[in-house]
Amino acid sequence: MRLDEAFYERDTVTAARELLGCTLVRRTEAGVIRVRLTETEAYKGGEDPASHAFRGVTPRNGLMFGSCGMLYVYFIYGMHYCMNIVAHEPGGVGAVLLRGAELLEGEALVRANRPGVPDKALLNGPGKLAKGLGIGLEWNGRNLLSDRELWVERDPSGALLPSEASPRIGISKGQELLWRFTPKENTAP
């Protein structure tokens, strides 16, 4: 069941937490890639100093102020792309960075995008995830509510994955906010 506008049009932090365990689907002419999201981060508007939207609208970040469910892609460090999904309360500002996933289906297609990479390093980072799925800047602004090549699904049962909150990675401001989400560790007996 594809995530709809109601899923994304809520508090950005809640959306980030509940995206964990959902399935990101990329359909290509050569086949389908399906991955399970295992790491997400929330970025808000004016109150969040780590956010691209912290200082208001710029040519790059405009999507974060707009319709929920749109893909926001940006280029970083001169060589990587990062995928975000716009999610915020009505009239709000924010997006969820997709930081990592595990492969469910379409291994050959992913490996074609990331040749020679060990299993553990296939999709465990935002740049790696975008590369593995073949997502670049030309995908910026795609509507994941209706797109035929890219969307997010969840289990119809609506069961939520137990999650753990931690500081976001790679930021210099806003480290006190625990807006990074990963699946809860299995605590050994």
Place this chain on the structure above:
DNA sequence: CCGGCGATCCTCT
């Protein structure tokens, strides 16, 4: 397994 470092160029001040 972990930390340091260089690559590389876009974005905003």
Place this chain on the structure above:
DNA sequence: GAGGATCGCCGGC
């Protein structure tokens, strides 16, 4: 002109 929502390689333990 500085810094960045990163990655992969290298060396050390």
